Amino acid sequence: MSVRIDGREFPADGSILDAVLAAGIDLPHLCKDDNLPAIGACRTCLVEADGRVVAACSAPASSVREVLTTTERVERIRRGVLELTAAMGDPRPDLPHGPCGVQARQTFAAHAGVSNGLSRRERTAVDSTNPFFSFVETACILCGRCVAACQQLQHIGAIGLAGAGLATRVTPGASITFRESICTSCGSCVAACPTSALSPKTGGAE
Numbered sequence: 001m002s003v004r005i006d007g008r009e010f011p012a013d014g015s016i017l018d019a020v021l022a023a024g025i026d027l028p029h030l031c032k033d034d035n036l037p038a039i040g041a042c043r044t045c046l047v048e049a050d051g052r053v054v055a056a057c058s059a060p061a062s063s064v065r066e067v068l069t070t071t072e073r074v075e076r077i078r079r080g081v082l083e084l085t086a087a088m089g090d091p092r093p094d095l096p097h098g099p100c101g102v103q104a105r106q107t108f109a110a111h112a113g114v115s116n117g118l119s120r121r122e123r124t125a126v127d128s129t130n131p132f133f134s135f136v137e138t139a140c141i142l143c144g145r146c147v148a149a150c151q152q153l154q155h156i157g158a159i160g161l162a163g164a165g166l167a168t169r170v171t172p173g174a175s176i177t178f179r180e181s182i183c184t185s186c187g188s189c190v191a192a193c194p195t196s197a198l199s200p201k202t203g204g205a206e
């Protein structure tokens with residue numbers, strides 16, 4: 001079975017995102033972890049599929065006949081999503097942006113034309129209590145990858161997304177630090193984070 005992507009036929013293997021990336025097309029996908037099922041949270045992977053705008057990570061390639069990644073409509077919507085995402089968190093310039101291969105700052109610059117141009121929400125907490133990693137909230141884009149890694153890879157559930165709207169934040173629990181939480185310091189959340197909001201300590205506390 002095949003799917004037509006931007007005018008060419010490709011194998012309809014996996015999700016639309018899988019097929020688009022296998023076709024060599026650079027489509028943003030900030031919340032999709034290679035090791036986990038799609039979360040569908042960030043909406044940066046939007047494409048037009050059979051005339052509808054869909055999150056490419058969340059739909060099987062075999063379920064559609066034609067995918068377009070560069071129509072005026074989908075590029076306008078995707079750019080808006082990326083600009084809002086860039087406004088949420090400023091990927092740490094002092095660190096590589098996670099070992100997952102997704103580099104948020106480069107994604108923002110390449111696809112939205114912004115690095116951190118909009119005002120960010122007021123989330124400024126820093127938690128360096130864990131001996132092995134730190135959490136810098138200003139870099140967090142609320143993609144949920146750390147939460148999925150903790151729950152679905154490690155089955156621990158030491159980290160979650162709490163609150164709603166502008167108050168939404170990543171947290172190890174109400175009024176507790178990472179050190180006080182049930183976190184086992186496995187590092188899965190750090191490996192999943194595309195912005196280095198969660199980053200390993202290279203030696204001692206930061």
Ligand code: SF4
Nearest residue numbers: 140141143144146193
């Ligand atoms: S800490 Fe990193 S992985 Fe977790 S929600 Fe924020 S940006 Fe995403």
Ligand code: FES
Nearest residue numbers: 031040042043057
């Ligand atoms: S990568 Fe598809 S919604 Fe985030």
